[in-house]
Amino acid sequence: MTTTTAARRKTVQRRSHRPHSPPDRPSRAVLDLDALPTAPCSARAWTRRILREWQLTCLSDSAELVVSELSTNALLASRPLDRSYIRLTLTFNQGELGIFVRDYCPGTPQPANVGDEDENGRGLLLVGAISSRSGWYPPRDGGPGKVVWATLSQPRRDPAIGAERVTSPMNCPVVSVASRE
DSSP: OOOOHHHHHHHOOOOOSOOOOOTTSOEEEEEEEESSTTHHHHHHHHHHHHHHHTTOGGGHHHHHHHHHHHHHHHHHHHTTSSSOEEEEEEEEETTEEEEEEEEOOOSOOOOOOOOTTOSSSOHHHHHHHHSSEEEEEOOTTSOSSEEEEEEEEOOEEETTTTEEEEEOTTSOEEEEEOOOO
């Protein structure tokens, strides 16, 4: 028995919507990485893949930058320790992507005082500038280290102008015009 391509297409069910968790349960993904020089690159690639699965590619560039900065800081803080690994956690709930990076180094994250010619030391300032909110807290399990976090807000569609409206970190509206094909 032969079937046409058109007949087969009718039997295939396509899911155009994002699979999502129940309303009381946010999406969550966790990655443990050894504190090796390749950790930030692996963290960025994993973040890109997770955001593609969650259909949040509009946040991918900013999220990868935040993940890169936070995982690099965690890598540098964790390498001299016996527990030389870091944990990256991504969550998505109510239109907000949470990025959490845990290291096992005691101490608090401090933005560096950098000069105009310095090539390093601006990571936390950059994270603070592009994220909706950011900060750090001690681990809830009482263990050593800290969790440094940042959030990014999902763009909301503005039906009045046919574009996505985003609020920048300084609460200034930013409009991204949708491309027409």
